[in-house]
Amino acid sequence: VLIDNIVEGGGLEQGAAYWIGNAMIHTGEGPQTIAEKVARGEIDITRLPAGNMEEIEAKIQEISLETVNKIKSNREERDQLIDTLGEGKQPYIYVIVATGNIYEDIVQAQAAARQGADIIAVIRTTGQSLLDYVPYGATTEGFGGTYATQENFRLMRAALDEVGEEVGRYIRLCNYCSGLCMPEIAAMGALERLDMMLNDALYGLLFRDINMQRTLVDQYFSRVINGYAGIIINTGEDNYLTTDDAVEAAHTVLASQFINEQFALKAGLPEEQMGLGHAFEMDPNLENGFLYELAQAQMAREIFPNAPLKYMPPTKFMTGNIFKGHIQNALFNLAAVTTGQSIQLLGMLTEAIHTPHLQDRYLSIENAQYIFNNARDLGDEITFKEDGIMQNRAQTVLKDAEELLNQIADEGLFQTIEQGKFGGVKRQRTGGKGLNGVVKKGQNYFNPFIPLMLGGNR
Template identity: 55%
Template sequence: MTTKLDLDPTLVRRARALAARAGQPVVDLARSHTTAAVERAVLRLAGITGADPDGIPWVNRLVDAVAGDVGLGYGVALPVWHALAREGLETEKPVGGADVTLLAQKAAAGSIRFVLPTGRDATAATRAARRAVGAGIKQIDRRRTERERLVKRLGNPKQRPWIYLIVATGDIYEDIPQAQAAARAGADVIAVIRSTGQSLLDYVPEGATREGFAGTYATQENFRLMRAALDESSKELGRYVRLTNYASGLCMPEIATLAGLERLDMMLNDSMYGILFRDINPIRTFVDQRFSRQIHARAGIIINTGEDNYLTTADAVEAAHTVTVSQLLNEYFAHEAGLADWQLGIGHAFEINPDLPESFRLELAHALLARELFPDAPLKWMPPTKHMTGDVFRGNLLDGFFNLVGTMTGQGILLVGMMTEAVATPWLSDRDIALQNVRYVLNAAGGLHEDFVPAPGGFIQRRAHQVLDEAIDLLERIVDTEPDARRHAGGGMLEAIADGTFGIMKRPATGGKGLDGVARHEEGYCNPATEILESAT
């Protein structure tokens, strides 16, 4: 392909190779550990739903009971399906949901003791677990086929970038009409922001929810309701309207699974966000993330990575190279988990201080660098937030420039910026004005990326080269960081995270939330979901 930045292909290859070297020990770690959330996701694939009278899901009850009796390190599949056989709860039903749920209820009441089966019992349990979990994965496959059929019939958005808009009232029944109105007004992708703090809940709430803090809880029922509403809108509008949620936090693998089962189309799924911004244990995050990405790969879901977040804490010019490093790592982890390039909504953002001279040219350089490093990924382009103030007029201008960079550099997914970003959750009129802004820019300059070629050796090219060089330097430092083998096996990468290399947060591998739900695989660990997902590739 022709490159506008004249990047040295040897350097680009070197950057990728370094990212792979930095990421490899982390992948090894993820392959040799499991977590409570991964095991719960396996049970969800087998069809367990519902919660006890206190609202604690049966999958949590069951995983806790198994962990208490035999530990997490063998996986829950063998002990659970062995107990099912022993208790005579196995049936020929393709989805074993009802019976496994009954087992969970018994386990919660303390009337079941789990053991690790051996010999023929183990073989039988493995086969039964694989059948039950396989039914869930088949369901995900069916939902993917369904999406492909709908996209074929109704069509994709006519323009690139796709227009991505956020809805967040806290009440799913308020979200639905707002999302439908947004779709009518031109949104191609609707994201339902989650309630503040959901990422730190160690369970997924159940049912339709009507109150949240600055967002709406991610639940299977909320997913289903919103997808059904947007299917209606898609038919009405003659284009497939996509739905986005967040696979992050302590329940990342379960939420990824629910998204696959309910045909969500995009999921926020960053490799380090939970570690840096939510103080979730690094090992927990990487294990959960690998499983989540395997599910996303299978479900045909586009992931969105969260590099924009670094720029809300660090300076967007000084820290530009950390965005590139994170993008390369996200790409490596994503490919390793089976995601294809078209599924990588790699993130970046328009966050340079607008008072800085040449800030727009710098933004162009950074955005174009991401475009050229990941030519086949859709790229998720995030609007200004950090430098938005109560001056809504200036904010609208800034959003216009953001939209212009988006179209000039061929971004795939454009999150619509709100001029009232710093003031309030968007009003109806704010959204309308913001969409008008996007439409004007795309209509006036939609093809500008064809003409826009930075001058050879000019400011934009030089800046892009500098950021790539700094990214390579940082990757070299990560690879060369001496890992402390006594504490973890994640190599220099975990050491770098512990040292505060990304953002300013120091996150040691032995700290953070959710560490007690991490277990090293024991000999004979069995996870039918991973086996099925990995055998497909």
């Protein structure tokens, strides 16, 4: 409502901070009260008399510092809890809950933590990434997932803290800041001490048809917030392999990892918070397919030695045969522990049948724990044959990725996406959702959080 009022008054190019700061000086009220008065039609925010720019900035700086300090204390609290409680060994065991009802999610998340999960991700309800606002309050209905709201974040964080004390290790909470509200959801996560966020520079524009200019602007600010909050981002390269062939398109995954890394560095996000994504998605009927998967997992680990790599399970070739599926997941787990992956999104034996039940998660966690423990140091004990199948596979993928990156450097990222080079999906630079929210900065535009979060207050 507040932003709509700014748009109606033709003031969007100055940004929200300018208008809110001006209204604070004029009315003597805080941002919440001002927003409520705008909603009731008592204030037309762009028609208030213009105040002194220095005073406006000082007023906004004051309240911005309070928020930044709250986020900083959350980060310190997380570090303290990890020091006190400890945490699971890597690869961290990552599972998903997605009932639609936050209270049911809490029951399932706590059960998963007791079974051995280290990270709980609460998938968002279908289509939330296309909403240009964030719903409010605790929610009990969703489709294929649960609404991401600040209250839902708070409830789940408290529940995982409680079960973490019980099991004697810190349980991380993950949600999703992709779509039309990347910075908003990143901010909510930072305020409620989430630990991980799905946050890809290209995912929204490729797979949700969010306008590419909007996505690249939003991913920057969302990553500034995540970087400051100590939140590990997870990128979405695994999605390319669901729409494209995992053997032929492997180089696009690596190229995207390099792109995501550079966008993250520009936003002040350190390597230790870059959960660059890749996936175990080759056709199980491919001869020597496991060697190719192992080669690519090892390649990713060697190229990004400091990144907490996020490894995604087989889904595309899961048929509903639970016995074969369990074996596919076992090979995936073996590849992960051998190559030193960091974040392991567990595959479910009932993939392609239904949303996981409690017992499905239990069996998948047991599978991972057995293999991670039984083959803990396997990777340190083996070397790869010179000029063998695996070394040659890694070299081919790296060479093809370099060629694609050179092409992007020559033609530009937007043009490469228009040609469908990532995931076989073509998008236009003026197409998709959210372009009307992209405007050139006006002379009074300022964002107080970027200098505070990128500056010496980290």
